[in-house]
Amino acid sequence: MSQSLLEEVKNRDQVFSFLRPAEQPALNVDKQILLYLEGLSVSFDGFQAINDLNLYVRDGELRCIIGPNGAGKTTMMDIITGKTRPDSGSAWFGQTINLLDLDEPAIAQAGIGRKFQKPTVFEFLSVWENLELSMPSPRAVFSVLRAKLDGEQRDRIEEVLTLIALQEQRESRAGSLSHGQKQWLEIGMLLMQQPRLLLVDEPVAGMTHQEMDRTAELLISLAGRHSVVVVEHDMDFVRQLAGRDRTVTVLHQGSVLAEGSMEQVQNDRRVIEVYLGE
Amino acid sequence: MTSRIIRWLLASGVLLACLAVSAGIQAQTDDQVLLEVxxxxxxxxxxxKTVAIERLAxxxxxxxxxxxxLLLDSKLYFNRADDFLYVIDxxxxxxxxxxxxxxxxSLIERRRDYRRVAINNAQRxxxxxxxxxxxxxxxxMxxxxxxxxxxxxxxxxxxLTLIREAYVSETHGRVRDLMAVALAIDTLTSGDEAAQRDAISVLGGSLEPRGRVALVRYVEATDQPRLKTLAEQALVGIDQQVRFYKGLETVFFGLSMGSVLVLAAIGLAITFGVMGVINMAHGELIMIGAYTTFVIQQLMPNHIGLSVLVAVPAAFIVSGLVGIAIERxxxxxxxxxxxxxxxxxxxxxxxLQQAVRSIFSPLNRSVQTPEWMSGMLHFNPVFAVTWNRLYIILFCLMVFFLLLLILKRTALGLQVRAVSQNRAMARAMGVRSERVDMMTFGLGSGVAGIAGVALSQLTNVGPNLGQAYxxxxxxVVVFGGVGNIWGTLVAGMTLGVANKLMEPWAGAVLAKILVLVFIILFIQKRPRGLFPQRGRAAEG
Amino acid sequence: MLWKLIREDRGGQILLAMLLLAIIAVPLLNGLPSDHPLHIPTYTVALLGKYLTLALLALSVDLVWGYLGILTLGHGAFFALGGYVMGMYLMRQIGERGVYGHPELPDFMVFLSYDSLPWYWLGFDSFWFTVIMVMLVPGVLAFVFGALAFRSRVSGVYLSIITQALTFALMLAFFRNEMGFGGNNGLTDFKDILGFSLQSRETRLGLFIASAVALMLGYLLSRYIIQSRLGRVCVAVRDAESRARFLGYRVENVKLWVFTLSAMMAGVAGALYVPQVGIINPNEFSPLNSIEVVVWVAVGGRATLYGAVVGALLINYAKTWFTTELPEVWLFALGAIFILVTLLLPRGVTGLLRRKEAV
Structure with missing residues (x-):
């Protein structure tokens, strides 16, 4: 660290890198692939959570990821969003953005949104304010201090409020919503963020069947403009999402066990052994 | 016995006349001698008076x-009325x-009645x-x-004559060595060349400061180059050893300070580290332990040595109960x-602080140190350790390993670890988590009380004792890594030694500040301490 | 513009109105003849002024604890630093009137046989330089400390403990004579400020008014922040830090700037406190002081701003009363307040007055 800093200072034909504003290269998806995960491994105290994981997500794709407990689904999301550093391997967003160089806010600003397993919203703020904070706008402290909502942005919030059916609750504290409503609010926050890639961790936990159907509908409608990666336990829901031709990935012990359409995966012997055969 | 007395008499150059009565003196009782004196x-x-001094001997x-x-301190007086001797401050x-x-x-009624027993320089x-x-x-010895x-x-x-005489019959190695050094110091200035050579080697093998001074003087004064070189080499050897022992002493001081830190922190390592409870009253639990020691000593004033031993379980129980009360x-x-x-x-x-102030007064109370803990253990003239510091280190290690045993080998320990890792699961397995919380907190608090017993032997016992720690x-707990008892031990000892290493050039206060600043910076770099708990459970 | 800040803030409206009233009424009542029943003696004016500076300190703590969730146990350090900066100016104002009559060196430096002023004492003969330093010194310390701590994501209890260690280390440092700040005794025996005698009635009134104005400005500034989107981001960070991160907010920067601003407010409070009490010494750094401030905020009601002011005034009035009437009981009372407020009154006394909101 200090060594490289010293070299920086000695190198006089360039502005010091720590003085240059951190610029992110623009997203480039020429090859139609949005997310590249290659050779990822990470272990906690000797437990291999992710083991040589390779995964490619196409631009605009809706991808379902299933796997038994401890298969490394959440850890994989942690790596993509910058929460966990892998021991080895690489993770690229498009062809130009190296995710391993960025921290969580930078990754979020680059266009990756994440929904947690347990719904996390800002409980003390109103539904409206939750959405307002999710809006893509300058995130620097002083811009935030002076930020005002313009008409267009208000319309956008209204739009999302309608979409997630929380118009009535716009002034309520998010903490007072029901579990399902919180799930919806969090999805709404993701929509506000307008990310290129959505990572959705068990979105339908605690939802009624009707709500599940609506969620599936919503996620499917998002695919195309956004890429969506859904991690889910609920097989019915996954079937609903994957339909006939969408790709489903099965994770097991930290690496990809099988990949293909729902039908292919369901008939894969190894998958049946470890997961479906129970 | 008689032969020894005779030797004294000769050595001190007493008149032969006294020899005649020596046999009779033996027969006399001590009281008779005292009356005579x-x-x-x-x-x-x-x-x-000269004769009186002699008689006593x-x-x-x-x-x-x-x-x-008493004579040397001029505290001996006699009353002019009854001609008895009195001790008066x-x-x-x-x-x-x-x-x-x-x-x-008795009480002095009039100053004029008392006269000091004055002695002259020769008698001194x-x-x-x-x-x-x-x-x-x-x-x-x-x-x-x-x-x-x-x-x-x-x-x-x-x-020198006295020493030479005693040297012959002395059997204890340390006393003999010291005597040899004394004789060598003399030989260095008075003996012939061979004797001087021997003396230099004797002095070179000793760490006695006076021997070193004698060598330094010899080097300055002597005109024999070969012996001078020899003496200089001896000095270099001595200085090297002195430096080594000074280093050893610093490490020892550091370890004893570290032991105090570990003792104070280990209870916290349980309540904070294992249970995740921030107990700011931990210092006061230590203080209560120290006051328990004080009370026990008041209750058994004639058995100071025993009282400290009794205080250990007593303080454990008292502080433990207070801790349980706080928890509940x-x-x-x-x-x-x-x-x-x-x-x-x-x-x-x-x-708690104010309660102690109201009950025991805001002033510091002094707890007595039992005899078996006072004094020093001499290794050599430049390296000696006080017994109480040594006991603190041993005590600290004892408490530590006992605690480790409890946590690793008993049913309580197993339950404690289970609850600390996954409360819900532990409950589902039938662990009564409420009771475990209570017991764990009581254990941590009790250990704080034990630390108080140890601290009462080192510092004043006052209402602010706990705040200081x-x-x-x-x-210490944060530096060592929360939830890791071994980390606490290593961290406490490291900080103690680091503090003592810095003290010579930085001073005690600055050393402490530097250690604090170091830890503040360290936590920035490694928020989970020296020995972090890793894995998914620790991420949350 | 200002009205917008407190339009929905009933407590704040009342508070600011009371402060305005005090600015007018206190000098008038002080001017009444001393046998008049409504007369306010000058020492009471100084006492009220002191309370107001402590209320400003509480406000600064509420800003970071109430809205950002940073339980700081070291804000007393910033307060004391501001106080020391002001103390240095006041020391330089003494000039030749010290006991030793040295034209430049304060008494304690003559006593410790300094030859000349240490470099860090230069410039404090100027009032404006001092005013800048009052904010800059605590601000820079908070910035450096915060940059380190927040960047490495030290949070929660750990952060509380290291803020406490920070103020403890500073206390030890300022106790040392070698620091050049008067060691044990601190800085005292001040004579005048801006040429006005500190003992005079008019100066006391002036300081009181300055404290009230500073508190009002501090309140409006805090209000401006929490009314803005930044304020909502603060609450977001407090309640779900990682969510805020995954939304793209640089949590460490938000914390850093608000923390630094809060430290500067605490510094101003300290600078106004010192001329009114006439002394600043290392005990102001004592960790107990910093924790006490947190309790003022808790008593008043966390995350309400005006609650912090109310809490500070209530507890300090109680402290003054107890320490003169029943000194032995004070720590019992304070301890009991700590316990009872956290157990039974998580929303403070102002929470009792507010209508029950949906939680």
Missing amino acids: QALLVSPNAPD QADHPRALEIYA NVVEGAPALALLSQET TQIRRVMAQTGLNHER EVRVGAVQQLMGDLDQDA GVIRFLYGRPLETLLATFGVSLV IIDSFM
Whole structure:
């Protein structure tokens, strides 16, 4: 660290890198692939959570990821969003953005949104304010201090409020919503963020069947403009999402066990052994 | 016995006339000697006092040393009315006067009644000589060492003769070595070349500071180049060893300070580290342990040595109960809200402090150190350790391993670890988590009480005792890595040694500041301490 | 513009109105003849002024604890630093009137046989330089400390403990004579400020008014922040830090700037406190002081701003009363307040007055 800093200072034909504003290269998806995960491994105290994981997500794709407990689904999301550093391997967003160089806010600003397993919203703020904070706008402290909502942005919030059916609750504290409503609010926050890639961790936990159907509908409608990666336990829901031709990935012990359409995966012997055969 | 007495008499150059009565003196009882001495000391004639001093020595009187010391300190008086001797600290009316023979105390009515037993310089020298002489033959090794050291301060022929005599019959290695050094110091200036050479090698093999001084002087004065080189080499050797032992001493001081830190922190390592409870009243639990020691000593004033041993379980129980009361009364309502726990327990600490102030007064109380803990353990003239520091280190290790045993090997320990790792699961398995919380907190608090017993032997016991240690304790636990008892041990010892290493050039306060700043920076770099708990469970 | 800040803030409206009233009424009542029943003696004016500075300190703590969730146990350090900066100016104002009559060196430096002023004492003969430093010194310390701590994501209890260690280390440092700040005794025996005698009635009134104005400005500034989107981001960070991160907010920067601003407010409070009490010494750094401030906020009601002011005034009035009437009981009372407020009154006394809101 200090060594490289010293070299920086000695190198006089360039502005010091720590003085240059951190610029992110623009997203480039020429090859139609949005997310590249290659050779990822990470272990906690000797437990291999992710083991040589390779995964490619196409631009605009809706991808379902299933796997038994401890298969490394959440850890994989942690790596993509910058929460966990892998021991080895690489993770690229498009062809130009190296995710391993960025921290969580930078990754979020680059266009990756994440929904947690347990719904996390800002409980003390109103539904409206939750959405307002999710809006893509300058995130620097002083811009935030002076930020005002313009008409267009208000319309956008209204739009999302309608979409997630929380118009009535716009002034309520998010903490007072029901579990399902919180799930919806969090999805709404993701929509506000307008990310290129959505990572959705068990979105339908605690939802009624009707709500599940609506969620599936919503996620499917998002695919195309956004890429969506859904991690889910609920097989019915996954079937609903994957339909006939969408790709489903099965994770097991930290690496990809099988990949293909729902039908292919369901008939894969190894998958049946470890997961479906129970 | 007789032969020894005879040797003394010769050595001190007493007149042969005294020899004639020596046999008779043996027959006399100590009281008779004392009466005789009293009569002689009260006499206005200076020579009578010389005889009195001599008589005490001849009789090998058990109170001889005491009376000599009183004479040297000018605390011995006689009453002109009854011609008895009295011990008086301060001659003012109303002050107490202790009769030397009967040991009865009376009050001084008139200052004029009392006269000091004055002695002249020759007699002072005589007393010192006799004291050294008595000392050289004393049955306790420490006293003999002291006597030789005293003689070395003023080495004349008489002193050398005494030492030479005693050297022959001395059997204890350390005393012999010291005597050899004393003799070598003399030989260095008086002996022939061969003798000087031997003396240099004797002095070179010793760490006695006076021997080193003698060598330095010799190097400055001598005109024999070969011996001079030899002496210089000896000096280099001595200095190297002195430096080594100074280093050892620093490490030892560091370890003893570290032990105090570990003792203070280890209870916290349980309540904070294992249970995740911030107990700001931890310092006050230590204080309560220290006050328990004080109370127990008040209850058994005649058994100071035993009282400290009794205090250990007593303090464990008292502090443990107070801890359980805190857990049941306050903390239990605040699980999962660490910042609120911090504030509430801080309130508890204020209440406990003020309670102690109201009960015991705001002043410091002094707890006595038992005899078996005072004094020093001498390894050599430049390296000696005090027993109490040594005991603290041993005590700390004992407490540590006992605790480790409890946590790793008992059912309680297993439950504690289960609850700390996954409360819900532990409950589902039938662990009564409430009871475990209570017991764990009681255990941590009890250990704090034990730390208080140890601290009472090192510092003053006062209402602020706990405050002084709370920040240090937190630093140790956080530095070591929360939830890791071994980390606490390593962190405490490291910080103790680091503190003592810095003290010589930075001073005690600055060293402490530097250590604090270091930890603040360290936590920035490694928020989970030296030995972090890793894995998914620790991420949350 | 200002009205917008407090339009929905009933407590704040009342508070600011009371402060305005005090600015007018206190000098008038002080001017009444001393046997008049409504007369306010000058020492009471100084006492009220002191309370107001402590209320400003509480406000600064509420800003970071109430809205950002940073339980700081070291804000007393910033307060004391501001106080020391002001103390240095006041020391330089003494000039030749010290006991030793040295034209430049304060008494304690003559006593410790300094030859000349240490470099860090230069410039404090200027009032404006001092005013800048009052904010800059605590601000820079908070910035450096915060940059380190927040960047490495030290949070929760750990952060509380290291803020406490920070103020503890500073206390030890300022106790040392070698620091050049008067060691144990601190800075005292001040004579005048801006040429006005500190003992005079008019100066006391002036300081009181300055404290009230500073508190009002501090309140409006805090209000401006929490009314803005930044304020909502603060609450977001407090309640779900990682969510805020995954939304793209640089949590460490938000914390850093608000923390630094809060430290500067605490510094101003300290600078106004010192001339009114006439002394600043290392005990102001004592960790107990910093924790006490947190309790003022808790008593008043966390995350309400005006609650912090109310709490500070209530507890300090109680402290003054107890320490003169029942000194032995004070720590019992304070301890009991700590326990009872956290257990029974998580929303403070102002929470009792507010209508029950949906939680």
